[in-house]
Amino acid sequence: MRHTSTSMAAVAIRNNETQIQELDLPELSVDDGLLKVEMVGMCGTDVGNYSHITRPTILGHHVVGHIEKIGELAAERWGVKEGDRVAMEEYLPCGTCEHCREGLFRACKFTDSRRGGMRYGNTALDIKPGLWGGFSQYMYLHPNAVVHKMPTHVPAAEAVFTLPLANGFEWMCLEAGVGIGKTVVVLGPGQQGMACVLAAKAAGAQVIVVGRQTSVQRLALCQRLGADAVVNTTIEDPIERIAQITGGKLADVVIDVTSGGTELVTQSFAMVKSRGLVILAAYKYAKVLEWDSDLVLSKSITVKGLRGHSYGAVEMAIQCISAGRFPISILHSHNFGLLDVDSALRTAAGTGEPNPLLVSVSPWQ
Missing domain, CATH: 3.90.180.10 (Medium-chain alcohol dehydrogenases, catalytic domain)
Structure with missing residues (x-):
């Protein structure tokens, strides 16, 4: 050849x-x-x-x-x-x-x-x-x-999203176990955030995406991908808005995929329900100087750091892309x-x- x-x-x-x-x-x-x-x-x-x-x-x-x-x-x-x-x-x-x-x-x-x-x-x-x-x-x-x-029928422009989407399936499905009846909050509507939206929706979860005004176009894209709600932190208090959307129940899982400041790390603890899961999946390149350990303790929150994907998650991503559902x-x-x-x-x-x-x-x- x-x-x-x-x-x-x-x-x-x-x-x-x-x-x-x-x-x-x-x-x-x-x-x-x-x-x-x-x-x-x-x-x-x-x-x-x-x-x-x-x-x-x-x-x-x-x-x-x-x-x-x-x-x-x-x-x-x-x-x-x-x-x-x-x-x-x-x-x-x-x-x-x-x-x-x-x-x-x-x-x-x-x-x-x-x-x-x-x-x-x-x-x-x-x-x-x-x-x-x-x-x-x-x-x-x-x-x-x-x-x-x-598969040969998958457009190349979608096929190259395989590894980011594999991260989404790894974090949402294989690690967090999201599914029908669960509520997921995704902090950051970038490439990895959208992968988490797709994986969580494929599993049947309710998905809320949080971002700033500078990401308003990406928030709109998240809704086209299936996100149930978006929160613009420039004009809305994210904690209050998430409580409103969930009827006060808050989120089962909060995942932070932003690479900005550390404020959202501490906000995650307030957004997640008792016995919920907070996932940190993006390097901050800074230290979280103050966080409420008593809140984590009183709510029995699990905090988990995740990166990358497994072989099985890549197979899940390829199946999802091939199906053409999203x-x-x-x-x-x-x-x-x-x-x-x-x-x-x-x-x-x-x-x-x-x-x-x-x-x-x-x-x-």
Whole structure:
């Protein structure tokens, strides 16, 4: 199938600077493969990494593509063949530790970049064969790569939402156990917040989304995705409004997916009912200096920190997208070609084209 020996790639060579390079494709063994990248979604991790480049790196890890070439053992292990369409996980786990055996690759020490681990979109170019990111025409399939079959009828612009949506299913369904009769409050109507809306609604829960006036368009999108109510904190007191919506019962689950200040962390304790669950799912890059531990105690609140997704959550996300129940395509705001990866990253960061939400890159465009 392969008709070339090189791949064009957008390499982040230093902070906030991209250079297009032509890179050699690797010689493959029976145990690895090569992916022809179709489209790559962008997330906050890509934006953050772009401003902290220590070694040239190909970014991009929300990858959908087609198996271009694959070794015999790899094909048997993954259950795929050349030409199959797949969605990639970002993790490159060991596959044998207790966490990997549960499908919890995010907990495997070999995926922790802070400890020298490797992930797609976050591994330096000088680690051979270098094609470790989605902002490239081709991406190397490491023997430990985690792939999921993606139905061909799913539009690429929806398929690249697989990993964010997998986070939503992991946090809402697998960790929080939301379902019919439960009320969920989502703090923050960004990409991860909308993933939580979709997952909670798919499970049958009542969903309330909280955001500011600056996110009023995103709040409206949440309602189109199925949110039962939205709260604009610029003009409404969120605690009072949530009490009003729920008839004083408050929320069974409150999840904070904002990356701003810490005020919403403490507000979460007031929004959740007795014996409820508060989930912290976004880094604040700041410490919560004061919080009412007596309130947490008196209401018997469970506070849980969550990040990432499991193998099972990715499968749930693919099933949800494939079913076509929700208008996921409305989240796709911008698509760029390989030559414009810098513009794509700046747009996702809020300093490029206006009103970004789900920004993507099509390397063959």
